[in-house]
Amino acid sequence: MAFTLPELPFAKDALAPHISSKILDFHYGKHHAGYVTKLNAAVEADSSLAGKSLEDLIKTQSGGVFNNAAQVWNHTFYWNSMSPNGGGEPTGAIKDAIDKAFGSFGDFKDKFTKAAGGHFGSGWAWLVKEESGNLAIVDTHDAGSPLTKGQTPILTCDVWEHAYYLDYQNARPSYIEAWWNLVNWDFANKNL
Numbered sequence: 211m212a213f214t215l216p217e218l219p220f221a222k223d224a225l226a227p228h229i230s231s232k233i234l235d236f237h238y239g240k241h242h243a244g245y246v247t248k249l250n251a252a253v254e255a256d257s258s259l260a261g262k263s264l265e266d267l268i269k270t271q272s273g274g275v276f277n278n279a280a281q282v283w284n285h286t287f288y289w290n291s292m293s294p295n296g297g298g299e300p301t302g303a304i305k306d307a308i309d310k311a312f313g314s315f316g317d318f319k320d321k322f323t324k325a326a327g328g329h330f331g332s333g334w335a336w337l338v339k340e341e342s343g344n345l346a347i348v349d350t351h352d353a354g355s356p357l358t359k360g361q362t363p364i365l366t367c368d369v370w371e372h373a374y375y376l377d378y379q380n381a382r383p384s385y386i387e388a389w390w391n392l393v394n395w396d397f398a399n400k401n402l
């Protein structure tokens with residue numbers, strides 16, 4: 211069964227003015243879709259990969275298969291990490307877990323913003339739950355996935371230039387500031 215591009219969990223213009231529909235046309239319609247197409251071609255070319263789930267491929271493969279599988283998974287997770295009704299301060303269990311791990315939401319926001327802004331080149335900033343149950347902020351390079359380290363992703367921010375260049379050019383900090391207005395705390399609570 212071929213992998214398919216999941217539907218966006220919101221309308222293409224619903225994240226504006228923080229992220230424009232023009233970005234989503236390319237980021238979702240070209241980049242995310244492209245990873246799905248390339249993954250399907252790679253799986254079709256190697257019968258040993260037939261029937262494996264996306265998570266299986268991420269945890270067991272390397273090179274192009276890993277890169278495309280992880281980018282498919284990461285982007286779906288990224289769309290769900292945002293909501294037109296998101297932003298503001300966390301509530302519920304995720305609020306308590308953030309306070310416990312980082313002291314306060316403000317301290318968490320500062321640390322996450324630094325991790326996302328300071329990541330060199332293409333990659334991802336993540337809030338994850340470690341195997342110990344504690345929350346941590348990590349950044350991964352290129353297609354890198356916390357799933358390979360036994361961490362449970364809670365939220366992610368894509369810091370590849372394709373995530374922001376059309377709206378913000380090289381100003382990654384402005385994009386990250388805008389991303390905070392979209393953070394889907396309901397999704398974070400579900401993942402916790």
Ligand SMILES: [Fe+2]
Pocket residue numbers: 237241285368370372373
């Ligand atoms: Fe991306």
